[in-house]
Structures are given as C-alpha cells and as structure tokens.
Amino acid sequence: xxxxxxxxxxxxxxxxxxxxxxxxxxxxxxxxxxxxxxxxxxxxxxxxxxxxxxxxxxxxxxxxxxxxxxxxxxxxxxxxxxxxxxxxxxxxxxxxxxxxxxxxxxxxxxxxxxxxxxxxxxxxxxxxxxxxxxxxxxxxxxxxxxxxxxxxxxxxxxxxxxxxxxxxxxxxxxxxxxxxxxxxxxxxxxxxxxxxxxxxxxxxxxxxxxxxxxxxxxxxxxxxx
Amino acid sequence: xxxxxxxxxxxxxxxxxxxxxxxxxxxxxxxxxxxxxxxxxxxxxxxxxxxxxxxxxxxxxxxxxxxxxxxxxxxxxxxxxxxxxxxxxxxxxxxxxxxxxxxxxxxxxxxxxxxxxxxxxxxxxxxxxxxxxxxxxxxxxxxxxxxxxxxxxxxxxxxxxxxxxxxxxxxxxxxxxxxxxxxxxxxxxxxxxxxxxxxxxxxxxxxxxxxxxxxxxxxxxxxxxxxxxxxxxxxxxxxxxxxxxxxxxxxxxxxxxxxxxxxxxxxxxxxxxxxxxxxxxxxxxxxxxx
Numbered sequence: 001x002x003x004x005x006x007x008x009x010x011x012x013x014x015x016x017x018x019x020x021x022x023x024x025x026x027x028x029x030x031x032x033x034x035x036x037x038x039x040x041x042x043x044x045x046x047x048x049x050x051x052x053x054x055x056x057x058x059x060x061x062x063x064x065x066x067x068x069x070x071x072x073x074x075x076x077x078x079x080x081x082x083x084x085x086x087x088x089x090x091x092x093x094x095x096x097x098x099x100x101x102x103x104x105x106x107x108x109x110x111x112x113x114x115x116x117x118x119x120x121x122x123x124x125x126x127x128x129x130x131x132x133x134x135x136x137x138x139x140x141x142x143x144x145x146x147x148x149x150x151x152x153x154x155x156x157x158x159x160x161x162x163x164x165x166x167x168x169x170x171x172x173x174x175x176x177x178x179x180x181x182x183x184x185x186x187x188x189x190x191x192x193x194x195x196x197x198x199x200x201x202x203x204x205x206x207x208x209x210x211x212x213x214x215x216x217x218x219x220x221x222x223x224x225x
Numbered sequence: 226x227x228x229x230x231x232x233x234x235x236x237x238x239x240x241x242x243x244x245x246x247x248x249x250x251x252x253x254x255x256x257x258x259x260x261x262x263x264x265x266x267x268x269x270x271x272x273x274x275x276x277x278x279x280x281x282x283x284x285x286x287x288x289x290x291x292x293x294x295x296x297x298x299x300x301x302x303x304x305x306x307x308x309x310x311x312x313x314x315x316x317x318x319x320x321x322x323x324x325x326x327x328x329x330x331x332x333x334x335x336x337x338x339x340x341x342x343x344x345x346x347x348x349x350x351x352x353x354x355x356x357x358x359x360x361x362x363x364x365x366x367x368x369x370x371x372x373x374x375x376x377x378x379x380x381x382x383x384x385x386x387x388x389x390x391x392x393x394x395x396x397x398x399x400x401x402x403x404x405x406x407x408x409x410x411x412x413x414x415x416x417x418x419x420x421x422x423x424x425x426x427x428x429x430x431x432x433x434x435x436x437x438x439x440x441x442x443x444x445x446x447x448x449x450x451x452x453x454x455x456x457x458x459x460x461x462x463x464x465x466x467x468x469x470x471x472x473x474x475x476x477x478x479x480x481x482x483x484x485x486x487x488x489x490x491x492x493x494x495x496x497x498x499x500x501x502x503x504x505x506x507x508x509x510x511x512x513x514x515x
C-alpha cells in the first residue's frame with residue numbers, strides 16, 4: 001500500500017469505492033476501447049445498483065468514460081458534459097449473479113465502430129478490477145500497461161506475443177491465460193512494466209489466429225476533455 | 226510500510242530520525258521515489274485539504290437531501306459567540322462538519338484515510354495551524370505522521386467500514402489526527418503513538434450503519450466527534466497521561482472487534498441506524514433506480 005492511498009487520494013466525494021472507483025472504471029474502459037466513445041450501455045449490479053444513485057456512481061462512470069480524473073470537479077455535471085460531447089448513454093440495473101457487489105457491466109461502441117464489453121468491480125479504497133472482457137474471464141487492476149490478446153486456442157500464439165515483447169524490451173510483470181474450451185476462444189492478459197509500442201499492437205492484430213487485441217496504455221492521453 | 230508503532234518509537238529513539246521522516250523514507254524506498262517529490266506531493270495534499278474547507282458551499286444538498294447547510298448553521302452560532310467549547314474546538318467542529326458535508330455533496334476532498342472520514346484530520350490540522358501559525362512545511366510533516374499511523378492500522382487491521390465498521394474509518398482518522406496534533410505540539414514518537422491509542426480506544430466498537438447505505442447519516446456528524454476526540458486525546462497525552470494498553474495492542478483489539486461485527490453493521494446499510502424505522506423510511510423515499 002502506498003502512503004498516498006492512506007492520506008489521499010484527492011477526489012470528488014462521497015465514496016472512494018462508489019465514486020472514485022467508478023470514475024477509474026470509466027477511465028479504463030475508455031482507454032481499452034481505444035476510440036472516442038459514441039455510445040455506452042451501463043448496467044449496475046448489487047450495491048452499485050442499490051446505492052449508486054445516492055453515491056453519484058452513475059455520474060462518476062460517465063465522467064470516467066469522458067476522460068475525467070477522480071479529482072475532476074466536473075464529475076457531478078458529467079451528464080451535461082456527455083450531452084455536449086455527443087456521448088449517448090443508458091443506465092439500467094442488472095443481476096450479474098455471484099459477481100462482486102460493486103460491479104458494473106459496460107457495452108461501448110466507438111465512433112469508428114469498435115465495440116467492447118466489460119465487467120469491472122470497485123473493490124474498495126478506489127482500487128478496481130476488470131473481471132471480464134467480451135465475455136471472457138480476465139483479472140487485472142489497470143495499474144500497469146496491460147495487453148489483452150484474444151486468439152484461437154492453437155499452439156504458438158503465446159510465443160508470437162511474448163517474443164514480440166522481448167524484441168521490444170518490454171518486461172512482463174504478470175501474465176494470465178484463460179480459454180473457453182479446447183481449440184475455442186482463448187485470451188491472454190499481460191501486465192507489463194513498460195508501454196507496448198503502437199505499431200507492435202497493429203502487427204499483432206494482423207497475425208493469423210489472433211481475433212482481437214486490446215491495449216490499456218497508461219501514457220497521458222493527447223486530447224483531454 | 227511499518228507494521229508496528231513500537232518499531233517507529235524504537236527507531237526514533239535509537240537513530241534520532243523523527244517519526245515523520247522515518248515514514249517518509251520507508252515509503253520513498255517502497256515507491257522508488259525521491260524524498261523531495263514525496264514532500265511536494267504531501268504539500269499538495271495539505272493544500273487540497275484547505276481547499277476542501279474553503280470551497281464549502283452552504284447551498285448544496287446531498288443526493289438524499291439529508292445533508293447540507295449545517296456547517297453554515299454552526300458557523301453562525303459560533304460567530305454569535307454562543308458556543309461554550311472555546312474558540313479552537315468550535316472552529317475545528319465547524320471545519321469537520323463543512324468538509325464532510327462537502328464530501329456528501331460531491332465536492333473535492335482528501336480521503337484520510339477514507340472519503341467518509343475526510344473531515345477529521347483536515348479539520349484538526351487546519352484548526353491548529355490557524356491557531357498556532359504553523360508553517361506549511363511542518364503541516365506536511367504532520368501529514369506523514371498521520372499517514373504513518375494509518376499505515377500501521379492498515380497492516381495490522383483495516384481502514385474501511387466494510388471490513389471493520391466505523392471504528393476503522395472515523396476511529397482510524399481520529400487516531401491519525403491525534404498523533405499528528407501531538408507532533409505539532411512538540412511531542413515525540415512515544416507521545417504520537419500514545420495519542421493515537423487513546424483516540425482509537427474511545428471509538429472501538431463503532432458500527433458502520435449508514436442510512437440508505439450512503440456516506441451521509443451518521444457519517445457527517447461523526448467526523449465532528451472524531452476531530453474533537455483527537456484533540457482531547459492529544460491534550461491528555463501532552464499532560465503526560467498514558468494509555469494502559471500499548472498502542473499496537475489497541476489496534477489489534479480493533480481488528481478483533483471488527484472481525485466479530487455482523488455484516489449488517491459493516492457498510493451494508495442494513496443494521497443499526499440504517500435499520501431503524503426512520504432509517505428504512507429514508508431509504509424507501511429515495512428513488513434508487515434508473
């Protein structure tokens with residue numbers, strides 16, 4: 001734990017889990033889509049559904065999708081901000097079963113047609129976890145640059161990815177592998193110590209057997225809201 | 226991160242390096258960051274605490290409508306000379322109430338250790354600085370003291386209402402503020418830890434029972450109590466009064482009590498005040514769906 005997690009963060013209230021954590025989830029979803037968001041469908045589960053309105057969780061998620069940080073004083077006005085920026089959104093409740101009580105499912109569509117479906121949870125103290133991407137189980141915090149590769153469950157794809165990372169001098173902090181079934185869809189989640197170059201991600205996308213590449217960059221965005 | 230206040234006391238006594246500096250050095254090593262950068266961040270945190278007080282807006286209401294405007298009411302009462310608590314405690318009460326109300330009304334605050342307890346450390350620190358004209362640098366040092374206490378509580382027990390009830394939030398915040406205040410009044414590591422112990426002991430067992438599950442009732446007013454409790458604990462300490470139970474053991478007692486709390490009184494908005502007839506009525510009268 002960081003000292004600035006104990007005295008801090010500087011944030012818009014009222015709740016680190018239901019407000020600041022929700023902003024972070026929105027932020028990470030925006031970065032993972034890698035496109036300006038055209039529309040978002042937001043589904044709140046559990047405590048997010050029960051107390052989200054009172055905690056401003058709805059405004060916080062939308063603010064995060066627009067690129068606001070947790071201390072952005074425009075968070076309470078994010079719905080108006082979304083209207084001005086042409087972001088359409090719809091918020092509803094959902095039952096995600098055994099999911100963490102502070103969970104949200106978000107379906108995003110970008111202006112270029114990119115789509116992304118995410119389930120994330122705010123796990124306390126403003127920390128978050130991404131639990132599902134496009135229906136596939138994953139588990140990462142968004143604290144590292146994270147590469148998510150969806151591929152066919154065939155030999156060689158892990159080597160394709162890891163040798164590219166080695167070639168680019170990117171060190172792997174943690175790596176997880178999941179698959180739906182033998183020979184079906186698989187996903188690898190790689191948390192890195194360095195940023196993965198953009199052209200390397202493009203190169204990966206064109207490899208045979210690679211279905212989709214999603215990347216969470218922690219580098220500062222060029223355009224701010 | 227330190228796991229015992231006893232370690233900090235021993236190190237201060239053997240090395241002569243003050244409590245706050247030990248905490249800073251330890252964190253800088255862990256985060257691989259320079260002491261200079263860390264100190265600048267802490268000064269920014271302190272300035273943000275001040276803004277969270279100064280930007281109070283009496284016209285705002287929280288989402289439920291249950292919180293808002295009471296800080297201004299207390300200010301009016303204080304300025305009319307009606308308060309018997311004395312200038313210092315009165316001003317700290319007002320600050321704690323205003324900062325905590327601001328949090329409930331979606332204004333910018335500093336979580337210390339949590340958003341729900343953001344008014345405690347900030348109110349005590351801003352209050353004593355105003356009274357004693359203390360430098361910004363010294364205030365940042367006191368924030369390291371508070372953070373060091375919080376760090377030990379986090380590693381031995383917990384800092385969230387969901388894990389250990391309100392004792393873990395307001396109780397920890399009060400312990401952090403008490404230790405910081407003792408440092409600002411000239412106390413050493415032993416005094417800092419003692420004040421933290423006295424403050425936390427008073428709040429052991431406090432349930433987290435927020436009405437409708439929101440950081441509003443009773444959280445906002447408990448910030449006032451946590452701040453005042455920090456002052457009394459620091460005053461006892463400076464007079465030479467000692468906790469009969471050592472500080473680390475008090476933290477362990479909080480952990481034991483928190484573990485035994487039922488889920489209904491750990492931030493679920495089910496039991497305690499939230500479960501009263503009126504508490505349930507407030508919840509049901511709020512529109513909570515989309």
